[in-house]
Amino acid sequence: MPSVIDEVKKIIGNYSSFTVVTEVGSDVDGYDVVGVIGTDRFILMNLHRLNSWEGPVLTVGFGLSFLNSVDITNLDKALTTIVDGNYDIEEILRLSVNIKGKKLPYAINEVAIFPSRSAMTLEYSLYVNNEYLWHDVADGLIISTPTGSTAYAMSAGGPLIHSRAQVIEIVPVNSTNLARVPVIVPSDSVIMIRDLISRSRVEAIIDGSIRTYVGSEVRIMSGKPLKLIRIGEISSAIGRYEKKISLLANMDLPPSAKFILKILEYEGQLTQKEIVEKTMLPSRTVRNALSILIRKGLIQRQVIIRGNKEVIVYSLKSAER
Template structure:
């Protein structure tokens, strides 16, 4: 798909979009969000229209389709829409919505939580530890990954239950996305909460139910493989080095590849325009950029 008109509440983004021929209006078929992953997640939790994430320069937002400085090339990009699972957690009449994950956690750090997991009414396991996560495929590269979960293709129709620091060494479990997950018999020395995407919080009361409540629509960029096929050998070499060793600064790429700094700069520009690499400010040295696939 091509994008020609959007709605956005960011004046900064609106000015840049209009400058480069993209119509900005209320009620447009696509909602453009300028910011970090948390801002894109906020829109996905409530918005039924496709959400296009655009990140500030140097910000590595995994859900963003492009950076602000790439807006001049927007007409050259091809986009697609991925339907991502939207979860709802309910306990004691309160509800929280999530795109990444629902977390069952104690209010006090380093406090054990005991719980029982049921799926579609059937007992699965008992566990105790720091809690557990019910993650979507989109969320599998976020908190769930750091807790030991698997990386799941965002198009998969599944949810993943990931115990957090399980004292009983319970492994992650993957279920079809249409199951009803219940967390019962939860016990802890402090209050326990269900937290959606790290921001929507409700108190656990008696039993918690987590289920899919539809989908959100995330706009992603399609890599231009036709352009990649036409890249010069130097650019293909740089691309391979970045994929295997990145993130890397241009000087580091030159040292690893044996190419001249000028050739590396040209290759990086070709790769960036093809949507095959992106750059961020080096967190260890804000005076330079590093490149990643």
């Protein structure tokens, strides 16, 4: 978004100790703080690219969002605060994923294990610290961090977990056995998903964006924490819970509107065409659902720049500060 980049460059130009780059690489040695500015999805993508970075990260987004340190409108004030050293560091638990001896980028929200083709089930055996828990047949399995408990895991029936709790959440998705309920384990646990079988190839999906095929086994454990900069008295975690509670309170929505609300929560800003593609709902149904969500004040319609043209996108409406 050129206009945003120009505005950011203008603000950062007032501080000699900061540098602007438009593409994040793996070489960030020599910096004290790394900042990422964009939507939730953009921030996640670049945090994956910064997988080996162990220093503080400032995340700047649009509105009060799931991984934002600050809103972009407060960037100037935030930079002054950082220069003065008046900020806190929140260590966000991340998951290390090992498949066939290959380590993947850390998961900040969750690791989802699903067949690559929809409408198919998978079989698996679950072990925690080499202790057998169960064998199951389900649509899939989600291994979530506390941060991710407000996203995909919650939509599958998992509980809301405070972001600073040192635990990992295991959520079976549409199990054929009612006894297979979400399980919370200590963050130092080693989770093994073994004996994976499905009529379709099984894949692991990290934070909804990084996909890789798995064999018969996936090993998941805590990785190095993400050190997020937090500024001011308002915690983004509290804001996240407030937003989630607000969404859950609106149970009179039609199923299509609830579905779209969940997609926007997980994906961030999307055009109407992208919503149709991701939900596979008729265009007319999507238009009607978007109208309902806007009328109820749950989402917002914005015009942004993509490439060299303006596009209309929809996103969750920021919680009031």
